[in-house]
Amino acid sequence: MEGRDSGRAAEDGAGQDVGGTVADVGEFGLIREVTGRQQQPVGTVVGPGDDAAVVSAPDGRVVISTDMLVQGVHFRLDWSSPEQVGHKAAAVNLADIAAMGATPTSLVVGFGCPADTDAAVATGISDGLTAEAARVGAGVVGGDVVRSDQLVVSVTAIGDLGGRAPVTRSGARPGHIVAVCGKLGWAAAGLAVLGRGFRSPVGVVNAQRAPEPPYTAGLAAADAGATAMIDISDGLLADLSHLAEESGVGIDITSESLEVDRKLVDVAGALGADPMRWVLTGGEDHALVATFPSFVDLPQGWRQIGTVLMPDTGVTVDGKPYDGDIGWEHWR
Amino acid sequence: MEGRDSGRAAEDGAGQDVGGTVADVGEFGLIREVTGRQQQPVGTVVGPGDDAAVVSAPDGRVVISTDMLVQGVHFRLDWSSPEQVGHKAAAVNLADIAAMGATPTSLVVGFGCPADTDAAVATGISDGLTAEAARVGAGVVGGDVVRSDQLVVSVTAIGDLGGRAPVTRSGARPGHIVAVCGKLGWAAAGLAVLGRGFRSPVGVVNAQRAPEPPYTAGLAAADAGATAMIDISDGLLADLSHLAEESGVGIDITSESLEVDRKLVDVAGALGADPMRWVLTGGEDHALVATFPSFVDLPQGWRQIGTVLMPDTGVTVDGKPYDGDIGWEHWR
Known part of the structure; x- marks a missing residue:
C-alpha cells in the first residue's frame, strides 16, 4: 500500500482490534492492518507498501541509527504492554537521532515473531511505535515482518540535521x-x-x-x-x-x-x-x-x-x- | 569509532580471524572488529561508532528499505557460510533500493545472536555484508549487536534517486x-x-x-x-x-x-x-x-x-x- 492510500485505510480501520494469531491474519493481512492505522507526515514521498519508502531529506545529509530489541533481553511481555514495547523500540532510536542534534523524520521496522503470536501483540507494538514516532513528527514508512522463534523488533530511524553540523562524541575538550x-x-x-x-x-x-x-x-x-x-x-x-x-x-x-x-x-x-x-x-x-x-x-x-x-x-x-x-x- | 578512524584500524586488523565466542570477544570488541575491517565511501560523513551515522543525500530525498533474515527461516549455517549469509542480507535490501530506480549509498545492520556463537560467524556475516555493499559503492555505516536466542540479521538500506522519480509499483497501465x-x-x-x-x-x-x-x-x-x-x-x-x-x-x-x-x-x-x-x-x-x-x-x-x-x-x-x-x- 502506498502512502497516498494510508489515510483512507486509516479512516476505515484505525484502532480496531484484530483477532487471532499472526498466522490467522497472515503476513500481508498484518502489513495491511498496521499500515492502515497510520497517517504519514508531509515528508513521506512514498510510504509503506512499495519495495522501499522515499522520504524527504532537505538537509542533503541524513542521520541514521538502528537498534534491535529482543524479547526476554530488552523487554518482557509480562512486564510491558505491546504498546509500551513499541514505544520503547521507537524511543531508543529517536534518542540516538536527537543525540546527533538532528530531528527524526522516519522509522522503518523489522518485526519477527512466532506464528502463534497474538495478532494484537503485533498491532499493539506497531501502534506504540507509530504513536511515539508521531510525537516527534516522524512516520513509520516501511518494514518487514518475518517468522522467528523469539519476538524481535528492529528499528532504524532517519533524521534531518536542518543545516546543523552533527554533534558527535569526539568534540569534547578540556575545560568544557x-x-x-x-x-x-x-x-x-x-x-x-x-x-x-x-x-x-x-x-x-x-x-x-x-x-x-x-x-x-x-x-x-x-x-x-x-x-x-x-x-x-x-x-x-x-x-x-x-x-x-x-x-x-x-x-x-x-x-x-x-x-x-x-x-x-x-x-x-x-x-x-x-x-x-x-x-x-x-x-x-x-x-x-x-x-x-x-x-x-x-x-x-x-x-x-x-x-x-x-x-x-x-x-x-x-x-x-x-x-x-x-x-x-x-x-x- | 568514527569513520575517520576506520581506515587506520583496517590496516591494523583487516581480514584477521577472531577466536572464541562473541561473549569472549565482547559486544564492544566485536563492534571494533567489524568496523575496523571496513573502508567508508566518500558519502559517509560520520561512520560507525557514534549515536548515529551521517550520510550524504544529494538528491534531497532518500530511499529506505529494511529486511530481516532469521536463522532457520531465511538461511541455515549448515547450508551457507557466514559470508554468504551476510551477502544475502545485503543483497535482498540492495535489490529493493534498485527496484525503486535508486543507487544504494549505505546500510545499517542489527545483529542478534546467542552468547556462545563463534565470533568468526559474526565477523564472517559482517564481511559478507560489507563486500556486497561495496560492490555497489555503499558503506555499512552503523549497527547494533545484541543477545538473542536465534541468529537474526536485520538490514536497512538507504539509497539516492539522483534526481529521478522513484519507480513505484503503481504506474503500470494497460498496453505497457x-x-x-x-x-x-x-x-x-x-x-x-x-x-x-x-x-x-x-x-x-x-x-x-x-x-x-x-x-x-x-x-x-x-x-x-x-x-x-x-x-x-x-x-x-x-x-x-x-x-x-x-x-x-x-x-x-x-x-x-x-x-x-x-x-x-x-x-x-x-x-x-x-x-x-x-x-x-x-x-x-x-x-x-x-x-x-x-x-x-x-x-x-x-x-x-x-x-x-x-x-x-x-x-x-x-x-x-x-x-x-x-x-x-x-x-x-
Whole structure:
C-alpha cells in the first residue's frame, strides 16, 4: 500500500482490534492492518507498501541509527504492554537521532515473531511505535515482518540535521563543562522493582517500560553550541566513557550535582539498593549528556554535572575512579 | 569509532580471524572488529561508532528499505557460510533500493545472536555484508549487536534517486509491456537441492545462498522510462500480483518467453520437479520485473515476458490463472 492510500485505510480501520494469531491474519493481512492505522507526515514521498519508502531529506545529509530489541533481553511481555514495547523500540532510536542534534523524520521496522503470536501483540507494538514516532513528527514508512522463534523488533530511524553540523562524541575538550538533560536512574529503579515482582511505583516502572527521552533537548544543545553529545543507553558513566574515549579527554562528575529524586531514594530504601548507583550506572532512560564550552548558557532542562579534563584521567566521580561495574554490555 | 578512524584500524586488523565466542570477544570488541575491517565511501560523513551515522543525500530525498533474515527461516549455517549469509542480507535490501530506480549509498545492520556463537560467524556475516555493499559503492555505516536466542540479521538500506522519480509499483497501465532482468527459479532450484541434502550443482545452490540481483538494471530501467518495478523476492507471479494490485491492472505472462535454463531443466529432471514452477513461483533470486511503455527499447539484459491488461483480470499465464500456490508468505 502506498502512502497516498494510508489515510483512507486509516479512516476505515484505525484502532480496531484484530483477532487471532499472526498466522490467522497472515503476513500481508498484518502489513495491511498496521499500515492502515497510520497517517504519514508531509515528508513521506512514498510510504509503506512499495519495495522501499522515499522520504524527504532537505538537509542533503541524513542521520541514521538502528537498534534491535529482543524479547526476554530488552523487554518482557509480562512486564510491558505491546504498546509500551513499541514505544520503547521507537524511543531508543529517536534518542540516538536527537543525540546527533538532528530531528527524526522516519522509522522503518523489522518485526519477527512466532506464528502463534497474538495478532494484537503485533498491532499493539506497531501502534506504540507509530504513536511515539508521531510525537516527534516522524512516520513509520516501511518494514518487514518475518517468522522467528523469539519476538524481535528492529528499528532504524532517519533524521534531518536542518543545516546543523552533527554533534558527535569526539568534540569534547578540556575545560568544557558536562551537562545532562533527562532522567537518570529511573529505568534502572524500574527494572529493580519489576525484577522483585512489583508493578509500582508506576513512575519508575513506566520509565523502564516506555522511556521518555528529551528529544528536543538534543536540538537545543546543538543550537547552544554543544561540542559532543551521547544518549545514555548503557549508563551515565559507561556512555561518558565512550564520549571521553572518542574525544581523547578525561571527565570528572560531581556527585552532589546529581539530583537523586525522592522517588528513587524511596524505592532504593524499600529494596535495600543504592540510588546513586542507579543514577551513575543505570541505562535505558535515554537522557542526553553533552559537553559545552564553559561560557555557554545551558538550554532549558540542561544541568551541569561535571567538567572535561585532560586526557588519560578516564571518567571519575568526585575525582576518583568509580567503584563497580559502570554499565551494560551484551553477552557478559 | 568514527569513520575517520576506520581506515587506520583496517590496516591494523583487516581480514584477521577472531577466536572464541562473541561473549569472549565482547559486544564492544566485536563492534571494533567489524568496523575496523571496513573502508567508508566518500558519502559517509560520520561512520560507525557514534549515536548515529551521517550520510550524504544529494538528491534531497532518500530511499529506505529494511529486511530481516532469521536463522532457520531465511538461511541455515549448515547450508551457507557466514559470508554468504551476510551477502544475502545485503543483497535482498540492495535489490529493493534498485527496484525503486535508486543507487544504494549505505546500510545499517542489527545483529542478534546467542552468547556462545563463534565470533568468526559474526565477523564472517559482517564481511559478507560489507563486500556486497561495496560492490555497489555503499558503506555499512552503523549497527547494533545484541543477545538473542536465534541468529537474526536485520538490514536497512538507504539509497539516492539522483534526481529521478522513484519507480513505484503503481504506474503500470494497460498496453505497457512486462519485462524482467536477472535469474528466475535458480534460488528455488537451489533450495530444492539443498533440501535433499545435496550441495551441487553449485550454480543453483549458490543462487540460493548468495543471490546476485541485477542492481544496475534498476537504474537503467528507470532511465529507460519504466512505469512500475518490483524486485522478485516472493516469486514472479506473487510479486507481479502486488504490482498489478497497486497499479490497478491485469497482467498476462507468456510462458514461452520465459527461458528455462538448461541447468534448471537438468536439476528438475533429477529431482522430479517442474522447472517452470520454479521460474514462475520461486522467490529469492531478486530479479527485477518492470513495466514499460510499448515503444521503449528495453535496456540491456531486460527481456519482455508479458503485457499489462485491463483491471480485474488478475495475473495470468498464457491467458489462464496459474494453477497452484504463487509464492511465499510467512507464518503459513
